[in-house]
Structure formats: structure tokens, C-alpha cells
Amino acid sequence: MSALICEVVYRGIFQKNLAARICRGIVLSARKSGRWGIAFGRYGDSPQRNGIPAKDFAIVADTNEELEQNMARYEPKHVDVTVCVDDTLSKGVESWAWYGLQPINRLTEPNGTLLMTSLQPFDALLKDIHKKDAPYKLTLIRAKASFSGLWVYKEDHTEVRILGALAKIAPSFLTLDGVCEAIKEMEWGSELKVASARKAYDRLETREVKITEGNPEVPYAFEMPKWWEMREGVTIPAIPIGKPKEGGQGYVPERNPYFKKFSTRTMRPVIDFDTCVKCNLCWISCPDSCFDVMPDGTFDANMESCCGCGVCEAVCPVEDCITMVNESAFDDNASQWEAWRKDKAGYKTWLGAKIGDKKTTVRSHGFRFRGQYDEEIKQDLDSGGVEITAGIPGENAARKTV
């Protein structure tokens, strides 16, 4: 290797400062061993939206000339290290900047490394991460996704722990001493952060992934038309209107088949169809029209098009009828209503398990009460994850606090 190319896949808005700081840290750390580097964002990911998968990049090279080969680009064609700072992105990423669903490891070079922050076991992650036709290494830093609210930066040391891990993954470019020096002198000036980087270096967990391992599903793709195949006048067919669900009952809208948006989701609504009062509020309020109207008048959130914004939960007047649950608790986008129709008792058990899990029902991002940030930080410092301290605002907030 004469160049080290890293991508950082992150959640738009919630992690934009985190990703940018990791990339700056990579370049500044490599500079300590005389390397040249650049850090940049995937331009097309701007304007970012809450939670939309986005990418930043850091490229370091032995010489400026080598670096130039990778400049004036939106994104590299291959990367040596894919850094993923939210494990729900392991289901694949779809963004404003490209078409179709990209497996999280798509750009990772054969024998390259996918580095994630996650509390999940390797095998649980490999249920989501798509199969790759070349072996690679999956490495983990034990931490939950470092989410902040709009424009806020969460000082939980995730960035320096990633840098410490990278010193282990690519020691010829980032020495641990170089990383520590960069942390101290350049960006942060904190001994505590240096200690976090060193611990991450020691504690990095690694697993070789074979080509037989991973989610076998082929992600949906999109083929770009030629200029003479495109309709003129910057004109595209409108999304057709929908159809009844079945037997002339219910209503399922047509949706954009080329931009599904579900990889934006960090939490999904779980619905109790037995307590639903059919008030329409979720259906009316959903900014993505993701609710299908079922023949019985209840509403099924279509998991192909749900961004996980949580508006439905906020407007639902029935306690625990719609509950947002962390995306990592699910393996597919199957219809909840169909599962309920097939086996009502079984569904009740499943639902109870999902919404009863305090770890997965805590909000993935944003702060729900004054002082939450300080409380979380106190417990979060390299503790191998964080205890649940917060619930959901409104009438049921207290009950969901551990």
C-alpha cells in the first residue's frame, strides 16, 4: 500500500461532525509519519437529512502525486477500510447521492477491513451485512452508535477510539504514537482522549469473514438510462395512484421503486393492531406516506418506505399502540399486519418482546430531556457501551426509563 483510503459511513445530520472529525483525525495522524492526505465529504449527500446514510472520506498517501490520483472525486471506487459508525447501517445504505442499495462492504477491498461501532455479536451483524465475493475482516469497537441531535457534537470519544483502532488496522500509515500525538497536539489536546485511543487499540475485536458468510439477499439496483432513452424536458413519469389492498378493501399507494429510503431508518414503528382505534392520525401524519390501509381499517407501516422518523408514535393517541424500536432488533422488512393476521397470539408475544426491551426502545438519536447528554457522557466513557438512561417524552416517558 502506498495509499490508505478510508470511508466513514454515517447518519446524516446526527453524525456529520463525528464523521468529519474522524476523517480529519486520520489525515492529521498520518501526517505525523510524513504522509500527505485529504479529507472530504460525499458532496451529493448534501443537503443531508436526518439519518440518511452519508459518507466522508480520508485518503493518505506517501506523496502528493499519489494523492492527486484520488482528488476531485465524489468518492473512491475502492477503500481499504470502511468505517461504519452506526451498526444499523449494516443493512445497506441508500443515499441522495447514488441509486439503489449499497451493501455496507461494497467498496471494501478484498482482504480489507470493515470497522464498526456496535454492541451486537459478530454473528448478529453478519445476518445483516451482505455477502461479499471476497474475504474481508470485520472489526468491532464495543460502543453504541454515537448519535447527536441536530448540529450537536457528542463528546463520547468515538472519534479517537476509531483512530486508535485504525492504528491497529493500518499501522504502516497510522502509528499509535502518531495518532496519540495528533490527538494531543492538533485537534483535541486531551490526555483522556489519548487514553481512549490506546484502549481501543488494545481492545479491537477482529473476525475474518469468508465469502460464504453474510446476508445472501441481492440488494436492489438501478440502471441509468442513456441520454436518448430519457424523456425530454427533465420529465419523469409520476408515481401512479394506488390500489385497494384486497377484495376492494383498504388502500396501498404506489411508491417510488428506485428510492425506497428505508436505510435511513434507525428505529421502526411496531404496531399493536388489537388496540388500534383506526383514527387515521399515523396515516395522515406520515411524511413518507408509508402507511398502507388494511382491509380491516388498521394501518400497516410499509418497511420498504419507512424512514423511522417516529412521527406516527408521537401522534398515536393509544398508549403502546405504536412504539419505535431500534432497527437492530429486526432482520427483514416483512409486513407486521400479515404476521398479526396469520397468528394473533404469536404476534402478541413477538410485540411484547420487541416493545418491552428497554435497550431497543430508547431513542437512537437526539436528546429527550435537559441534562441527558451529561448523564450519558458520564457513563459512556469507554464503558463498553452505555446503560439506558432515557425514555421517550410524553405520557409514557417515565415508564421506559431503566
Added chain:
Amino acid sequence: MATVTATKAASEDKELLISGSEAVAESLALADIDVVTAYPIRPYDTVMQAIAKKIANGQLVAEYIVAEGEHSQFEIVKHASTVGARVFCGSSGVGWMYAMECLVVTPPLRVPMVCLVGNRALDDPGAFGVEHNDALVVRDLGWMLCWIDTSQEALDTTLIAYRVAEDRRIFLPLAISADGAFLTHSQALTLVPPKEKVDRFLPRYDRGDLLLHPDNPITVAPQANEDWVIEIRRQNDEAMKRAVGVIEEAYADFRRVFGRGPENPWFEEYMAEDADVILVGMGTISLPIKVAIRELRAKGKKVGLIRLRWFRPFPFERLATALGRAKAIGVIDRDYSFGSPFHSGVVANEIRAAMYNADKRPPLLSFICGLGGREVTLEDVNKAVDMCDAAARSGKADAKTHWLGVRE
């Protein structure tokens, strides 16, 4: 009575004493436009008044919308055109500039808007007189641009403009430029054809698969990034290339139906076939030049004029052939392009570029004259011809641009 003789000469046509702007309005009534928007600025406002009068007199049934500014003025007709309306719009000088955002989006959306630009100097100072820089600002964007020099040409070109712009092979906006004051405010005898003739020449506007209508559900102008934009530009490029053939077709049909009009749509050649010196210009500058040429010819000097009608698409091949016959070329720009090659005007540099690959490249002299509506005098033209004469004899052009009629 003049009307009587004209009726004899051109059968059913009637002869009216009308300005260039009024001639455009005559055509708009004949073309039965559906939506017109207006916002006053001189000299374009003359056409807006003439249309209002036609509607008030019951000679035209159309939506006449007075917008609160040029930006809305052009936006409204853009949208009206997407739902299938034949539209007209126009402006002058800085008014045209204020509409710039809409002018930019009209070609990629393939909206066949027809406009009149009453050419006016850009501010500052707030002069009313003609300069061509206003219309020329959109020269790279997919607008078809042409210049006219008489009321008759204003009338004829407006009919041709709808035929060309609304051709499904093109669907691009078209701006007709008329020199402020000299054409917009000056009345001349003009033949107005009957509606039946126009109907034989101009089909209905059919937006086809691009029609915005509940029966044809489409989304127009979704946001797109680098994966799409170059393909969209390439489509526009192709439409502009196709415009060349469509324009020639339209002029040939115009001659067939109306019994008049030029064989060469692109430029008028006035005593240019055997000329040693050919002057080139756009718009009403042709009139003093023609007078000067006749005087010079009487003295035995072989001088001619090429008056460019179409600037976009630019007839580069035909121009290069026509100009290659001369011993010297003098391009008189009624515009400026500060800091451009040789500090020339826009037309001079377009012609230099058009001739770069030509076998015969006579020396080309570049002049700037008549800015801000200053009259172009015989003295100015004679001065240009003298300099071109010298270049014809020496076979060399100076790498300069000469300003004519400027106090110095």
C-alpha cells in the same frame, strides 16, 4: 390609397402602417396565442400595449396576466406552456436580467416560449437606447435567438418563431430581438396576411408526452445531480442541432404559403456576392449600412453587407463560405464583451471562431458602434469600410477593435 396597391400586389394581404412591436402583436393575434404575461419596461412595453388593445378590441381571446415583475412574468408563461398553452412574453434590458432564473430553466424544461426582447442598454446608466447585450446574455443556454430589422420581418418572424419553437423535434424557447426605438417605436408599411393563410402554415401546439395533465401524470424538474445533468444537457444540444433543419423547413414553407420571405433564413446578403469588403451586423444597423453601400457602389467600391438574422443556432458553416469570398470582413457589433479576445464584441468573436477551420480566412476587422442607442452614421460606416479596404489591400487585419462614433 396604399392599401389598394398592396392588395393587388399580395392578394389577400392587407397593408398597415405599424411599428415592429405592433407587427409582432398582429402575428400573435393571427397565431391565436392563449396566455400572455406583461410587465412594463421600455421599449418592450409597446408590444404589451398592442396586445392589450387587440384583446380589448375583441381581435384576440387570450389570458392577459400582468405580473408583479419579470421573474413571475416568465415563470407564469413557462407553466402555462407545460399545460399546452401557446404563450408569449417579453422584456428589455435589465427587465430581461431580472427574469434570468426563469430564462435559465426554460430550455432544459423544453418550453417553446416565444419572446420579444426590445433590445435596450443594460443599466447603469439607465439608458433607453439599443444594445444587444441583454438578449445575448442567454446565448449559451439553449435559447434560439434571432434579430430582425423591419416591421415586416417582425411580423413574419413571429409566425415562423412559433412554428419552429413548437416543433416537437425542438421544443426550445425563442427570443426575437428588435432594436429599441429604431424598430419597436417606428411605424412602417407592413403586409398582414389573413388568418386562413396562417392556419395553413402554423399547426396547433401539441405538447404530446410532455403535457402536464391529469391524464398524463408526470413530474417535471425533479432534483437531480451529476448522474443526470450531462445527459439532460446533451438532449438540449441535440435539440439545438435539430433546429437547423427545422428552421430551413419553416422558411421554405413560409415562402410557399405567403409568397414572400428569404431563401436563406440565416442571413441577408446585400450586394455581398461580388464584394471585396463585406460588413457584418445584426438588426437595424443594416439600414445606414445599406445606404452607405449604395453610395460606395456608385463610386465603384465593391462593398456588401451580411445581416445576421439567426444568432442561435449560429450558421457557422454558411457564414464561413459566404465570408470566405471577400478580401476583408468588417464586423460591427452593437454590443460589447469586455476582456474578450481582441476586446471585440460578441458577433466578431463568434465569426472568428466560425472561420477558424475555413479554407479561406480573409482579414477580419472588428468594430463597436451604436451603443446605448447612438445612431450609426454614414460617416461611421465609411470609416469602417476605409479600414477594411486597407486590410483588403495588405491582406492583414490589426488585432484591435475599433470603436466608431465615440467622442475622442
